Amino acid sequence: MTKKNKESDKSNYLDILAAGLVHEIKNPLNAISVNLQLINEDLQTNTSNVGQNMFNRVQLLQKEVFRLQDILSDFLRFAKKHELDFEKCNINEIIENVLDFVTPEALQSSIRILKNYDSHLPTCYLDCNVMKQALLNVILNAQQSMSEGGELTVRTFKNKKYICIDISDTGYGIPPDKIDKIFQVYYSTKKTGTGLGLPTAKRIIEDHNGTISVHSEVGIGSRFLIQIPFNPGTKNKKK
Ligand SMILES: Nc1ncnc2c1ncn2[C@@H]1O[C@H](COP(=O)(O)OP(=O)(O)OP(=O)(O)O)[C@@H](O)[C@H]1O
Ligand SMILES: [Mg+2]
Structure with a gap:
């Protein structure tokens, strides 16, 4: 096997590993996102100060989860090997x-x-x-x-x-x-x-x-x- 082949094999392996890791992170992240949404809905009816504070914090967490989801989607799009369809x-x-x-x-x-x-x-x-x-x-x-x-x-x-x-x-x-x-x-x-x-x-x-x-x-x-x-x-x- 030439040095070039070896390097491309290694890079393919890393691509697959990275894409796999991203998928593994995506599933729990989706579960977190859904649960944050549910907590958010429960808190919407709670007008106490504590309730409002929690509502704001949950919104902040949701924003960060959306950002992580975006980063992962962009990464997957980048890492995906495209078979071009001319x-x-x-x-x-x-x-x-x-x-x-x-x-x-x-x-x-x-x-x-x-x-x-x-x-x-x-x-x-x-x-x-x-x-x-x-x-x-x-x-x-x-x-x-x-x-x-x-x-x-x-x-x-x-x-x-x-x-x-x-x-x-x-x-x-x-x-x-x-x-x-x-x-x-x-x-x-x-x-x-x-x-x-x-x-x-x-x-x-x-x-x-x-x-x-x-x-x-x-x-x-x-x-x-x-x-x-x-x-x-x-x-x-x-x-
Ligand atoms: N037309 C432009 N004018 C000024 N800076 C630019 C322009 N295009 C790219 N850049 C610079 O290059 C950087 C990298 O661009 P790139 O599109 O890769 O990432 P991004 O726009 O920061 O994030 P995203 O992944 O959302 O596209 C930008 O953050 C910006 O600093
Ligand atoms: Mg950009």
């Missing part, structure tokens, strides 16, 4: 779909969404659902960086054998000494961030033989450039 896709349509999803919240935060699509992009083969997840993660970050409003610009264009997606924001930007960290697992500067959004996006894009790069200036904004080859794979390709 099909003919229109990248502009995929982006429209993602933008439809984020628009209500963007409007609430006074974010203007500007679109500039190349309508002559060649057909490409992607796993649409998985790619949607990657784009959503990048777009959500852009949105979260502009809590006081700004502009989100999404542009598509062709460059040689690649379809390019440029996602730019006018948000708070990323300091130069942090830029190398943003694709690292669990790196997050947000209060409730898991730090799995960008590593997941990067992995999905690389699974399509693509690349993601970033350029950012503090106080000016960030630009993520995603490049995906027209025909990233032939496995499982649907007509």
Whole structure:
């Protein structure tokens, strides 16, 4: 067995072990969650001071349990090995779909969404659902960086054998000494961030033989450039 095979076996084993551990934690956590909900309902009718204090504490515990559940779900999504299901896709349509999803919240935060699509992009083969997840993660970050409003610009264009997606924001930007960290697992500067959004996006894009790069200036904004080859794979390709 080569050294590379051994290492990949070890990493597969750790993936399975980690995913198993997460499942083991999820079940008791769900039981805690359900029971906290029941206690909460009982306490709702208790108007005494003690009852109200307990109610507040239970709510705090529930919030933390929800956060743990979110962390575990994100981890499972990240750790899951994806068998990509390539099909003919229109990248502009995929982006429209993602933008439809984020628009209500963007409007609430006074974010203007500007679109500039190349309508002559060649057909490409992607796993649409998985790619949607990657784009959503990048777009959500852009949105979260502009809590006081700004502009989100999404542009598509062709460059040689690649379809390019440029996602730019006018948000708070990323300091130069942090830029190398943003694709690292669990790196997050947000209060409730898991730090799995960008590593997941990067992995999905690389699974399509693509690349993601970033350029950012503090106080000016960030630009993520995603490049995906027209025909990233032939496995499982649907007509
Ligand atoms: N568009 C952006 N503008 C400014 N900072 C960004 C942007 N995108 C990513 N970052 C920085 O990179 C970090 C990692 O991003 P990532 O999406 O992986 O995790 P997260 O957003 O913190 O949490 P989550 O797992 O919920 O996505 C962010 O916490 C933030 O500091
Ligand atoms: Mg994120």
